[in-house]
Structure formats: structure tokens, C-alpha cells
Amino acid sequence: MTDEKELMLSVQKGNLDDLAVLFENNHVQLYHYFLRTGNSRAVSDDLVQETFVKVLAYRSSFNGTASFRSWLYGIARNTTADYYRKTKHSRQYEDIDEHEVDANICLTEQIAGEQQQVLFDKSLASIPSDQREILILSRYAQLNYQEIADMNGCNLNTLKARMCKAVTNLQIAYRRLSKEIKQ
Amino acid sequence: MKHQDVINWKINQLNQTCEQPLTAEMNDYITAHPELAEELSLIEQFWQTEPPLSERPAASVRTHFYTMLADEKQNLKLKQKNRINTWFDTVIDWFTLPRLAQSFALLAVFTLGLSINDVEVIDPQDSSIAALQQEVASLSSLVAMSMLNRSSASERLSGVSFSLKAGLADPNLTSTLLALLENDGSTAVRLAVINAFAQSKIESRIEDNLISLTVNEKNPLVQIALCRLLFSTGSQNAQSTLNSRLNTINLNQDVSQYLLQINAKNRI
Numbered sequence: 084m085t086d087e088k089e090l091m092l093s094v095q096k097g098n099l100d101d102l103a104v105l106f107e108n109n110h111v112q113l114y115h116y117f118l119r120t121g122n123s124r125a126v127s128d129d130l131v132q133e134t135f136v137k138v139l140a141y142r143s144s145f146n147g148t149a150s151f152r153s154w155l156y157g158i159a160r161n162t163t164a165d166y167y168r169k170t171k172h173s174r175q176y177e178d179i180d181e182h183e184v185d186a187n188i189c190l191t192e193q194i195a196g197e198q199q200q201v202l203f204d205k206s207l208a209s210i211p212s213d214q215r216e217i218l219i220l221s222r223y224a225q226l227n228y229q230e231i232a233d234m235n236g237c238n239l240n241t242l243k244a245r246m247c248k249a250v251t252n253l254q255i256a257y258r259r260l261s262k263e264i265k266q
Numbered sequence: 267m268k269h270q271d272v273i274n275w276k277i278n279q280l281n282q283t284c285e286q287p288l289t290a291e292m293n294d295y296i297t298a299h300p301e302l303a304e305e306l307s308l309i310e311q312f313w314q315t316e317p318p319l320s321e322r323p324a325a326s327v328r329t330h331f332y333t334m335l336a337d338e339k340q341n342l343k344l345k346q347k348n349r350i351n352t353w354f355d356t357v358i359d360w361f362t363l364p365r366l367a368q369s370f371a372l373l374a375v376f377t378l379g380l381s382i383n384d385v386e387v388i389d390p391q392d393s394s395i396a397a398l399q400q401e402v403a404s405l406s407s408l409v410a411m412s413m414l415n416r417s418s419a420s421e422r423l424s425g426v427s428f429s430l431k432a433g434l435a436d437p438n439l440t441s442t443l444l445a446l447l448e449n450d451g452s453t454a455v456r457l458a459v460i461n462a463f464a465q466s467k468i469e470s471r472i473e474d475n476l477i478s479l480t481v482n483e484k485n486p487l488v489q490i491a492l493c494r495l496l497f498s499t500g501s502q503n504a505q506s507t508l509n510s511r512l513n514t515i516n517l518n519q520d521v522s523q524y525l526l527q528i529n530a531k532n533r534i
Binding site for chain 2: 090101110127136220257
């Protein structure tokens with residue numbers, strides 16, 4: 084598979100069809116990133132669209148020093164900030180009623196994948212947003228620690244410590260939610 | 267050894283950025299800290315639980331992207347055509363490589379014309395030349411088909427472009443292109459195949475395949491491109507067959523709108 088960095092550099096040279104490959108490889112994960120950082124499905128769709136509009140418009144600014152993905156998610160974060168600045172909305176998670184966890188489902192190995200995802204989503208929603216974001220960038224965008232650290236403007240050791248806290252808080256939230264369902 | 271060292275190792279392992287196995291020291295540390303073992307188990311579940319299939323972006327996101335891409339390609343072409351030349355640019359233009367090449371070519375033709383009677387003209391009917399040309403065409407088709415079977419979409423796109431240069435006379439090549447049009451996972455590749463067919467004459471044996479593909483197509487962008495291809499370059503028979511078959515199925519709103527515009531244009 085051709086390296087994404089090379090594809091983006093090819094787009095810069097005018098081979099716009101290569102952007103289609105980058106879009107197909109990344110738009111679903113990008114959607115998950117927006118969804119799990121607290122945006123509704125409709126807003127996440129808009130943000131994916133807007134991010135790729137900017138990728139195309141600002142393609143000359145990609146200098147190849149960072150990976151394509153870290154550049155893409157940098158644009159994604161700025162797009163989100165712009166969106167909320169323009170619309171003056173605040174983020175809210177999708178209606179929790181739509182994702183009501185079925186209390187009758189036993190929380191052992193038999194829990195269905197979707198119910199598990201809902202529990203994780205709720206747990207993610209309850210931890211601080213900066214910790215939530217680094218978990219999401221690592222899990223869904225599959226950025227490495229250095230890339231996430233660069234994006235957050237912190238050093239690697241600081242990021243590792245934050246990740247550790249994020250996991251601990253996620254565990255606490257998950258345990259609490261699991262107990263609530265059992266009761 | 268700290269908690270964060272073990273957690274970081276686990277995450278790197280799940281993201282496949284670390285090949286280091288669990289060390290004895292780490293194992294002992296985890297055993298001594300049961301809460302850490304729980305956290306590692308949670309991380310593993312979190313990483314391995316796939317989001318439900320229902321959580322996908324809306325189809326309009328893809329449509330919007332490809333429309334934007336097509337518009338930008340068009341804009342680039344227009345910018346190149348409408349470049350405004352100042353008189354200085356015009357003068358400089360005469361000294362650019364293409365212009366110089368044109369001048370030399372003219373000179374060469376003039377010189378050749380003067381001495382044409384002394385030159386033995388190569389008979390275009392020469393069978394050895396024809397055989398060589400056929401071999402080159404056959405090799406080009408083989409190269410094109412090899413590129414069209416690559417796993418990377420961008421390589422397949424290059425293959426479509428190469429197929430056009432190789433010419434679409436080879437039935438094996440057109441069959442491969444039709445298969446890509448029907449099954450390729452990349453919309454860009456499928457649109458490129460349609461574009462390739464648009465630039466060469468569609469043979470009647472291919473028209474039936476294209477009509478079936480158009481009627482059964484689920485992607486509105488590809489369906490519109492197929493309709494455009496058949497209504498602009500297809501035979502009268504193909505166009506009326508397509509029209510009657512499209513009238514029997516439920517069409518996406520964008521496709522219906524496009525067909526209304528086509529029919530309105532035809533009535534003018």
C-alpha cells in the first residue's frame with residue numbers, strides 16, 4: 084500500500100485522484116473521532132466534509148515532516164473549534180435515550196459488542212475532554228504517542244502520564260456504569 | 267517500573283507499534299498490582315470492540331467529497347486555459363520549449379520536403395511493421411491489466427490511465443475494466459473507468475453490460491456518471507433501453523434530478 088505521506092505529496096503536485104484514496108482510507112475513522120469527542124452524527128458528517136474541504140484547499144501546506152494522519156487530525160481539531168465558534172453551539176453527546184443500555188443483558192463475557200461499545204462511549208463521555216481526546220486519537224486515529232504529543236504541544240513523558248490517568252479514569256467510569264446497570 | 271510503562275507497552279502492542287513481548291519484570295509488576303491488570307484488560311476490550319456498522323458517515327459525505335474533487339479538477343483545468351498573458355509573457359512564450367520545438371519541427375518538415383524525392387518512403391503496408399505494432403499493443407494491454415489488478419487504488423487509477431493510452435481494443439482489457447467498474451471498492455477508480463470509456467468509442471457488446479451496471483448501481487455518483495456516458499456516447503437503441511429500464515426502478519433523488527435535466531435538454 085502506497086504510503087499516505089507520498090499520496091499527499093502527489094496530491095500537492097496536482098494528482099488530485101490520490102486524495103480519493105486518502106479519503107477512502109480515513110473518512111470512517113475521522114467520523115468516529117468526531118462522534119466520540121462529543122459531536123452528534125449530523126455534526127460529525129459535516130465536520131468530516133469540512134475537514135476534507137480544508138485538506139484540499141490547504142494541500143500546499145502539507146510539508147511531509149509529520150505523518151499525513153497527524154496533519155489530518157490537526158485540521159480536524161481546528162475544524163471542530165471553528166465550527167463551534169461559528170455556530171456558538173456547545174457539544175453534547177447524542178441523545179442518551181437512543182443508546183439506552185439494556186439492563187437485562189448480563190455484564191459478563193456474553194455482553195454483545197454493541198452494548199459494550201455503548202458502555203465505552205458513556206465511560207469516555209464522563210472523563211475529562213483532554214484525556215478523552217488522547218484515548219480517541221490513539222484508539223481510533225491510531226496516532227502514535229509522539230504525534231499526539233506534538234498535536235497537544237506537550238512532551239512525550241507528559242503525554243504518557245496523561246494517557247495513564249486517562250486509562251485509570253476510564254476504568255473507574257466503566258466500573259461505575261457497569262454497577263449501575265447491574266442494580 | 268511504573269503503571270504508565272506497562273499501560274504504554276500495552277497500547278503500543280495493540281496499535282502494533284511495538285514488537286517487544288511481555289517481560290518477566292512487567293509480568294511480576296502486573297501480578298503485584300491487580301488494579302493494573304484490570305486496566306490492561308479494559309484497554310484490550312476497548313481497543314478490540316469494533317464500533318457498530320450502523321455508525322458510518324452518511325452517504326452524502328462521500329457524494330459531496332467526490333463532487334468537490336471533480337469541481338477542483340475542473341477549476342485546475344480552467345485556470346491553465348485562462349492564464350492571462352501579458353505582452354511580456356507572450357514574448358517569453360515564444361522562447362519556451364514547446365514553441366522552440368514547434369519551430370524546429372516546422373524547419374525539419376521544410377527540409378524534409380526539399381529532399382523528399384531522395385528518401386525511400388516506408389510502405390505502411392509492410393507486414394513486419396504491422397506485426398511489431400500489434401506486439402507493442404499487446405504488451406501495453408498486458409502492462410495495463412497488471413496495473414489494474416494491484417491492491418492499491420492509486421495504482422489501479424494509474425492502470426486505468428495507462429489502459430486509455432494502450433487503447434481499449436483488447437477485449438481482455440475491456441473485460442477487466444468492466445469488472446473494476448462493477449466491483450472496485452474505490453469510487454475514484456470506478457469514475458476513472460467510466461471516463462476512459464467516454465474517451466473511446468463504446469462497442470455494442472459493451473453497451474449491454476453498461477446498461478445493466480447503470481440500472482443496478484447503488485452509488486448515485488457512479489450511476490449519474492454511467493447515465494452521462496450512455497446518453498452522450500451510447501447508440502440510440504442503448505439510450506432508449508436505458509431510459510425504459512430506469513423508469514421501472516426507484517431512483518435516488520440526485521439521479522432523478524439529473525435525468526430530468528437530460529430529458530429537458532433533449533426536448534429543446
